[in-house]
Amino acid sequence: MQEDKKKALETALGKTGDLMNMFEKTVRKNWDMEFEQPDYSRTAEMILRNLEGEDEKQEEKPAFIPPRESADIRLSLDLGGLAADCAKCTRCRLASTRTKTVFGDGCIARPDVLVVGEGPGETEDKTGLPFVGRAGELLTKMLSSISLYRESNCYITNTVKCRPPENRDPLPDEKQACGLYVRQQIALIRPKAILCLGRGASCMLTGQEDCSMAQLRGRFFFYDGSIPMICTYHPAAVLRNTDLKRPVWEDLKKLARFLNLGIAGERK
Numbered sequence: 001m002q003e004d005k006k007k008a009l010e011t012a013l014g015k016t017g018d019l020m021n022m023f024e025k026t027v028r029k030n031w032d033m034e035f036e037q038p039d040y041s042r043t044a045e046m047i048l049r050n051l052e053g054e055d056e057k058q059e060e061k062p063a064f065i066p067p068r069e070s071a072d073i074r075l076s077l078d079l080g081g082l083a084a085d086c087a088k089c090t091r092c093r094l095a096s097t098r099t100k101t102v103f104g105d106g107c108i109a110r111p112d113v114l115v116v117g118e119g120p121g122e123t124e125d126k127t128g129l130p131f132v133g134r135a136g137e138l139l140t141k142m143l144s145s146i147s148l149y150r151e152s153n154c155y156i157t158n159t160v161k162c163r164p165p166e167n168r169d170p171l172p173d174e175k176q177a178c179g180l181y182v183r184q185q186i187a188l189i190r191p192k193a194i195l196c197l198g199r200g201a202s203c204m205l206t207g208q209e210d211c212s213m214a215q216l217r218g219r220f221f222f223y224d225g226s227i228p229m230i231c232t233y234h235p236a237a238v239l240r241n242t243d244l245k246r247p248v249w250e251d252l253k254k255l256a257r258f259l260n261l262g263i264a265g266e267r268k
């Protein structure tokens with residue numbers, strides 16, 4: 001009986017896989033998008049185990065579980081209120097070393113793209129504005145080459161709103177504590193697409209914690225199952241290694257084509 005159930009499930013899952021392949025081929029043909037292939041190899045066995053109530057240890061990693069927000073925090077339902085909450089936030093140790101919180105900047109009226117970097121640097125910490133140092137200048141050039149401007153159709157923010165001392169990477173508990181702000185910003189701003197810059201932001205928003213940038217870049221994900229999202233290298237990494245310019249440009253063009261934005265040097 002067990003074998004019969006397993007076979008029936010495997011057949012059903014195989015059909016689902018075929019349907020997804022057909023869907024992917026159609027979308028790829030039109031939008032040049034890539035999807036993760038589903039892996040059903042152990043799914044039938046897992047479903048059967050669950051049906052029979054077997055209390056086995058879960059070996060597979062869940063695809064993505066957003067971090068839980070603590071019950072003591074009430075998120076503002078408007079962006080101004082959220083920025084004000086953020087400005088006086090003391091949810092993690094970075095509050096004690098910051099000059100200013102760096103909440104975000106740009107178009108908030110359903111922009112084409114919401115850009116998410118990792119955390120503020122020295123100039124950002126002084127000014128309270130994201131991406132205004134050398135990496136910011138490069139980002140502005142990168143974005144304008146695909147017709148994105150913070151004045152009109154693009155919003156820029158970071159996963160962590162306070163500068164980590166000596167520009168170190170934010171620690172996991174700092175990212176966990178601050179993540180609720182960027183998630184609420186995305187929910188309130190409702191961009192048409194998201195661009196993640198660098199491994200920190202890409203891992204956090206895709207939920208793929210163990211992946212390298214080479215694995216994450218250039219593919220479309222769906223944030224919360226609905227907002228298209230693409231990852232690429234951080235402009236600071238491009239400043240350190242100019243070989244990364246080409247893959248970043250390829251990723252930006254992919255995003256621009258998806259949103260039907262003008263691309264520098266190409267006729268629309």
Ligand code: SF4
Pocket residue numbers: 086089090091092093094095101160161162174177178
């Ligand atoms: S980094 Fe985020 S969570 Fe930490 S104090 Fe700053 S705003 Fe609050």
